[in-house]
Amino acid sequence: MEKVLFCVRLPEFARTRTFRWTLLRGVVVAAGAFAICVGLMIGFIYWPNSTYVIDSVDRLITDRADVFSALPSEQRLQALQWHIDQDPRRVKLVGLFDSHGNRIMGNIESLPRSLQVGAPPRETSIVRIDALGRANESVRATARRLADGQILIVGRNVDEVAQMGTSVERVLAWGIIPALCLGLAVGAYMSIRTQRRIDEVNQLVQRIVAGELCERLPVQGTDAPFDELATLINGMLDEIEVLLRSVAGVGDDIAHDLRTPLTNVRMTLERGRHNATSFDQLQASVDQAIMGLDQSLTMITALLRIAEIGHSRRLVGFRDVELAELVRDVAELYEPIAKDKGVALTVEAKEEIVTRGDRDLLFEAVANLVDNAVKFTPECGQIELKLSLTEDGGTVRVSDTGRGIPASERDLVTRRFYRSDKSRGEPGLGLGLSLVTAIVKLHGFRFTLSPAPGGPGCVAQIAF
Numbered sequence: 001m002e003k004v005l006f007c008v009r010l011p012e013f014a015r016t017r018t019f020r021w022t023l024l025r026g027v028v029v030a031a032g033a034f035a036i037c038v039g040l041m042i043g044f045i046y047w048p049n050s051t052y053v054i055d056s057v058d059r060l061i062t063d064r065a066d067v068f069s070a071l072p073s074e075q076r077l078q079a080l081q082w083h084i085d086q087d088p089r090r091v092k093l094v095g096l097f098d099s100h101g102n103r104i105m106g107n108i109e110s111l112p113r114s115l116q117v118g119a120p121p122r123e124t125s126i127v128r129i130d131a132l133g134r135a136n137e138s139v140r141a142t143a144r145r146l147a148d149g150q151i152l153i154v155g156r157n158v159d160e161v162a163q164m165g166t167s168v169e170r171v172l173a174w175g176i177i178p179a180l181c182l183g184l185a186v187g188a189y190m191s192i193r194t195q196r197r198i199d200e201v202n203q204l205v206q207r208i209v210a211g212e213l214c215e216r217l218p219v220q221g222t223d224a225p226f227d228e229l230a231t232l233i234n235g236m237l238d239e240i241e242v243l244l245r246s247v248a249g250v251g252d253d254i255a256h257d258l259r260t261p262l263t264n265v266r267m268t269l270e271r272g273r274h275n276a277t278s279f280d281q282l283q284a285s286v287d288q289a290i291m292g293l294d295q296s297l298t299m300i301t302a303l304l305r306i307a308e309i310g311h312s313r314r315l316v317g318f319r320d321v322e323l324a325e326l327v328r329d330v331a332e333l334y335e336p337i338a339k340d341k342g343v344a345l346t347v348e349a350k351e352e353i354v355t356r357g358d359r360d361l362l363f364e365a366v367a368n369l370v371d372n373a374v375k376f377t378p379e380c381g382q383i384e385l386k387l388s389l390t391e392d393g394g395t396v397r398v399s400d401t402g403r404g405i406p407a408s409e410r411d412l413v414t415r416r417f418y419r420s421d422k423s424r425g426e427p428g429l430g431l432g433l434s435l436v437t438a439i440v441k442l443h444g445f446r447f448t449l450s451p452a453p454g455g456p457g458c459v460a461q462i463a464f
Contacts (some may be wrong), residue, residue, distance in 0.1 A: 053158075054140065054158065057121075057140050057156050057158060058120070058121040058140060058142075060156065061121045061140060061141065061142050061154050061155060061156055062120070062121060062142060064083070064154045065142050065144050065152060065154040067079075068080060068083075068094075068144075068152055068154065069144050069146055069152060073148065076096075076152075077096075077105060080094050080096060080105065080106060081105070084106065084107055090128075090130070090132075090157070091156055091157040091159075092155075092156060092157075093106075093107060093108055093126065093128065093137075093139055093141065093153070093154070093155035093156060093157065094106040094107060094108065094152075094153065094154055094155075095107070095108030095111070095126075095152075095153040095155075096150060096151070096152055096153075097111050097150065097151045097153070098149070098150055098151075099149040099150065099151070101151070104150065106153070107128055107129055107130045108126050108127070108128065108129075108153055108155070109126070109127035109128070109129045109134065110127060111143075111151065111153070112124045112125070112126050112141070112143075112153070115141060115142075115143045115153065116143065117143045117144065117145050117151060118143070118144065118145065119142065119143070120142065121140050121141060121142040122140065122141070122142075123138060123139070123140055123158070124138075124139065124140075124141055124155075125137070125138055125139075126139055126141065126155065137157055137159070138157075138158065138159070139155040139156060139157050139158060140155060140156055140158050141153055141154065141155030141156075142154060142155070197218075197226065200218060201217055201218075201230075204216075204217060204218075208237065213237065213240070213241045213244065214241070215237075216234045216237060217230035217233050217234055217237075218230065219231055219234070261292045261293075261296045262292070262296060264292050265289045265292040265293055265296075268285050268288045268289045268292065269285060269286070269289050271285060272284075272285025272286065272289075273285075318356055318357055318358055319356070319357075319358075319359070320354050320355075320356060321354065321355050321356070321357050321358075321359045321362055322352070322353075322354055323349070323351075323353045323354070323355060323362075323387055323394055323396065323464070324349040324350070324351060324352055324353065324387055325349075326359065326362060326363055326366065327347060327349040327366065327385060327387045327396060328347060328349050329363065330363060330366045330367050330370055330385065331345060331347035331349075331370075331385050333367065334367070334370045334371065334374055337374055338374050338383060341374060341377075341379060342379035342380055343374060343377050343378075343379065343380075343381050343382070343383055344381070344382045344383065345370075345374070345383045345385065346382070346383070346384050346385070347384075347385045347386070348384070348385070348386040348387065348388075349385075349386070349387040350387075351387055351388060351389040351394065353387065353389060353393075353394035353464070355393075355394065355464045357443045358442075358443075361439045361442070361443075362439065362443070364435065364439065365435070365436045365439040365440060365462065366385075366396055366398070366462070368433070368435055368436050369396075369398040369436060369460045369462075370383070370385060370398055372433070372460075373398050373399075373400040373402065373458075373460075376400070376402040376403055376458075377400045377401060377402040377457075378401075378402065378403075381400065381401040381402060382400070382401050383398070383399070383400045383401075384397075384398070384399045384400075385397075385398055386399075390463075392463065393463065393464045394463075394464045395461055395462065395463045395464065396461070396462045396464075397459060397460070397461045397462075398459070398460045398461075399452055399457060399458070399459040399460075400452070400457045400458055401452065401455065401456060401457040402456065402457055402458060403456060403457075404451055404452065404456050404457050404458045405449060405451075405458050407451075436460075436462075440462055443464075445462055445463060445464050446462070446463040447460075447461070447462050447463075448460075448461050448463070449461075
């Protein structure tokens with residue numbers, strides 16, 4: 001006959017390494033913890049009680065030996081015989097030997113060699129003889145030499161203590177079985193729970209890889225390591241989503257903003273080729289086309305610089321920067337420009353504040369803020385560049401009396417290529433505040449825009 005083999009396929013969770021390791025940990029931890037606790041508990045009960053029983057037996061043996069030793073010879077024999085007869089549990093031992101070690105009476109066959117005469121009670125092995133036969137026993141006994149030279153041995157069987165220890169060992173051994181069952185149950189529960197969460201995470205990760213960047217790992221709101229890891233990964237996914245959207249938006253913005261100057265360059269060159277009647281007219285067309293190309297190159301250079309700063313490639317150049325000197329240098333650079341436009345530029349940098357960073361980048365950030373203030377402040381306006389020390393650190397504030405930034409656009413103006421309707425007639429690419437934001441983020445500082453107090457204008461502030 002052919003033998004048919006049946007293969008039992010375990011559930012999916014039972015065939016995972018997670019289940020095996022979790023099950024092993026559950027069994028080892030639960031069983032081990034249970035066994036240790038039970039062993040300690042029983043040990044705290046067994047050892048003091050066994051010591052107490054042995055001490056009580058030793059005192060009883062000593063008292064009996066003292067009483068028997070003090071009796072006259074005839075009474076002693078009667079007392080010893082009565083002591084043996086009143087022993088239904090067969091735990092009492094008495095032996096009387098002459099000076100040569102020959103047994104006179106009692107239920108001890110021979111004088112134990114390991115027992116020292118006159119010493120305190122100790123554990124020894126003797127041969128018991130009575131009506132039931134001959135047997136080796138482990139007893140607690142003491143030996144006394146009497147006045148007539150005889151040797152008296154009084155002992156007591158302490159098998160009760162050994163039986164107590166055996167019972168403790170049996171209880172401990174049987175107690176491990178429920179601990180093992182508990183460990184199996186805990187291991188299976190933990191494994192199933194962990195595997196379900198891992199499966200859920202795997203499904204979410206597959207959807208994220210497929211392009212669904214809005215998905216996030218589940219967080220149960222506990223302090224478990226899995227939740228901490230999920231929180232970190234979710235933060236990373238948030239940053240990746242922002243970066244991808246930023247890249248996509250930048251690509252669209254670049255295509256849109258480069259299309260106009262490149263189209264103008266092409267039209268200028270085409271008109272110059274068809275309409276120019278002299279070398280000077282052709283040269284003028286070429287110069288105008290070069291200006292358009294320069295604008296496009298400037299835009300690309302600014303974008304590359306923002307990307308370089310965003311990738312933190314200049315962290316190695318960080319050093320101590322004196323902010324007062326930096327602010328004064330920016331004011332010195334823009335003071336003639338503001339004066340030509342009829343704008344008053346005042347600077348206040350009395351505090352000696354030192355911060356850690358890249359001086360060139362910080363100079364560029366402050367210069368961009370001042371440049372915007374000069375650009376958007378009308379004639380006879382005022383600009384204040386101030387360095388001050390606060391409780392949290394230093395701040396550089398650039399305030400102007402220009403047209404200001406509406407509240408609805410304060411978050412938008414820091415985006416690349418964004419230009420409000422009021423500023424479209426002004427020269428620029430819409431990348432200045434984006435560059436400031438990237439520099440501030442690289443240094444871990446804080447950049448804010450707010451309206452000027454008491455009138456039109458804007459206050460741009462970098463907190464160090």
